[in-house]
Amino acid sequence: MARLTAFPAFHKVSGRTVLIVGSGAAAAAKARLLGETEAQLLIVAEDPSGELLADAARVGAELRRVRFESGHLDGVALAFAATEDEAEDHRVAAAARAVRVPVNVVDRPELCDFTTPAIVNRAPLAVAIGTDGAAPVLARHVRARIEAMLAPELGRLTTLAESLRAVVANVLPIGEARRRFWAKLFDGPVAARALSGDAAAARAEAIRMMSAEPDVSGYVWLVGAGPGAVDLLTLRAQRILQEADVIVHDALVPDDVIAMGRRDARRVSVGKRKGAHEATQAEIGEILVREAKAGQRVVRLKGGDPLVFGRAGEEMAALAAAGVPHEIVPGVTAAFAAAAAARAPLTLRGLSSSLVFATGHDLDGRTLPDWAGLALGGATVAVYMGRSVAGAVAERLAEAGLASDTPVAAVENASRTDETIFTGTLRDLPALAERGDVTGPVLILIGRALAEAQALGAAPIVPETARRTSAA
Numbered sequence: 001m002a003r004l005t006a007f008p009a010f011h012k013v014s015g016r017t018v019l020i021v022g023s024g025a026a027a028a029a030k031a032r033l034l035g036e037t038e039a040q041l042l043i044v045a046e047d048p049s050g051e052l053l054a055d056a057a058r059v060g061a062e063l064r065r066v067r068f069e070s071g072h073l074d075g076v077a078l079a080f081a082a083t084e085d086e087a088e089d090h091r092v093a094a095a096a097r098a099v100r101v102p103v104n105v106v107d108r109p110e111l112c113d114f115t116t117p118a119i120v121n122r123a124p125l126a127v128a129i130g131t132d133g134a135a136p137v138l139a140r141h142v143r144a145r146i147e148a149m150l151a152p153e154l155g156r157l158t159t160l161a162e163s164l165r166a167v168v169a170n171v172l173p174i175g176e177a178r179r180r181f182w183a184k185l186f187d188g189p190v191a192a193r194a195l196s197g198d199a200a201a202a203r204a205e206a207i208r209m210m211s212a213e214p215d216v217s218g219y220v221w222l223v224g225a226g227p228g229a230v231d232l233l234t235l236r237a238q239r240i241l242q243e244a245d246v247i248v249h250d251a252l253v254p255d256d257v258i259a260m261g262r263r264d265a266r267r268v269s270v271g272k273r274k275g276a277h278e279a280t281q282a283e284i285g286e287i288l289v290r291e292a293k294a295g296q297r298v299v300r301l302k303g304g305d306p307l308v309f310g311r312a313g314e315e316m317a318a319l320a321a322a323g324v325p326h327e328i329v330p331g332v333t334a335a336f337a338a339a340a341a342a343r344a345p346l347t348l349r350g351l352s353s354s355l356v357f358a359t360g361h362d363l364d365g366r367t368l369p370d371w372a373g374l375a376l377g378g379a380t381v382a383v384y385m386g387r388s389v390a391g392a393v394a395e396r397l398a399e400a401g402l403a404s405d406t407p408v409a410a411v412e413n414a415s416r417t418d419e420t421i422f423t424g425t426l427r428d429l430p431a432l433a434e435r436g437d438v439t440g441p442v443l444i445l446i447g448r449a450l451a452e453a454q455a456l457g458a459a460p461i462v463p464e465t466a467r468r469t470s471a472a
């Protein structure tokens with residue numbers, strides 16, 4: 001194993017003075033970094049820049065507008081030379097070393113007693129990443145990845161653990177029982193509650209876990225999987241997928257998104273797959289409740305956003321009725337992916353100031369949908385589940401008085417590798433339902449704002465062949 005030239009350690013600075021010498025950007029960067037700690041910051045700056053003044057004020061640092069002298073090192077825990085002037089940095093480093101104050105000199109590893117890591121701050125939890133000074137940019141890359149892995153609220157869990165230490169020491173014998181308790185604490189319903197911000201419930205659950213009969217109630221997350229592209233999953237969805245024991249998903253969620261889950265998690269498909277049994281909404285509710293009651297942490301993965309035509313309402317009602325704790329994780333809804341694909345604004349100053357999420361599915365042939373009026377008023381309409389009823393949608397809107405040359409964009413498989421964009425007008429829309437080559441999920445956007453679409457590689461809604469036939 002290669003050996004490290006430096007030993008990573010956490011230096012206590014709470015209530016102690018940390019000195020930063022310098023007036024410019026390097027000093028300001030250090031002020032921001034140290035501002036994440038409880039250290040008392042002393043900044044010695046002969047000629048502070050505006051940036052440094054602002055950062056110093058923001059982190060509550062004391063700023064002295066004088067030249068550095070060794071007296072500034074009195075009682076200092078750590079010193080940073082950030083003057084961006086070689087001779088001056090040397091002078092600071094020598095003075096610090098003379099009084100045995102550990103010193104860091106910005107961009108001069110050879111003069112440093114210690115280097116500063118890239119930090120992921122989930123106080124009181126911290127992750128420090130260093131490369132022995134060899135590749136700070138790499139350290140920042142690693143940091144970005146760790147940032148994505150750790151919930152912003154992870155500190156709450158650490159705080160909870162800290163608050164439980166004394167109780168645990170009293171109640172649980174050292175060894176296996178205690179170890180098991182902690183493992184369960186960080187990876188179970190207690191963690192889910194602490195992370196969701198309910199500290200009291202988390203603590204109550206933890207105390208219950210210590211007693212002879214632990215409560216094994218699970219947890220359910222209703223998670224939006226986004227429109228299909230794996231990297232449109234939210235960071236939160238990714239993290240929760242790593243935690244879940246069971247993943248209950250629709251057919252609309254692509255395999256590579258489902259694959260983001262823990263390898264050993266159980267996958268349950270409840271969606272429409274040709275030939276397979278499609279679970280009813282009531283059955284889905286029962287599955288979620290049953291798994292949670294068995295102590296499982298369940299992700300209910302839904303295409304797009306769970307609260308947009310996702311029937312999350314019924315599932316939340318079933319969970320609430322059974323007393324199963326649950327939360328919602330939003331996702332990128334199909335309308336946003338389709339608009340992005342067509343590079344079309346959904347709202348446009350002066351032209352379209354509202355956006356309607358509508359479905360083409362419940363048009364019963366007679367009544368005008370209530371959103372037709374909104375479209376007339378200039379709203380952009382995003383029609384979900386509209387492919388097979390595109391003709392009826394167009395007809396109802398035309399009846400309502402919407403101009404037949406109103407721009408339309410329809411996006412099939414938005415955000416996926418097989419994405420296809422069609423553009424045209426309301427007059428063309430019925431042709432969409434007649435095309436045999438459009439079989440994936442389609443989102444239809446209708447409205448004046450679509451005239452601004454910068455769609456690249458879009459095909460006409462009415463295929464060329466059909467045009468020729470109708471012209472003949």
Ligand code: SAH
Nearest residue numbers: 304305308333334384385413414441442443
């Ligand atoms: N909750 C989902 C919508 C579920 S309804 C969401 O927020 O996106 C299913 C409909 O969503 C489909 O009929 C289609 O109209 C639309 N849809 C879902 N994914 C899509 C995609 N990748 N491209 C185009 N439309 C999509």
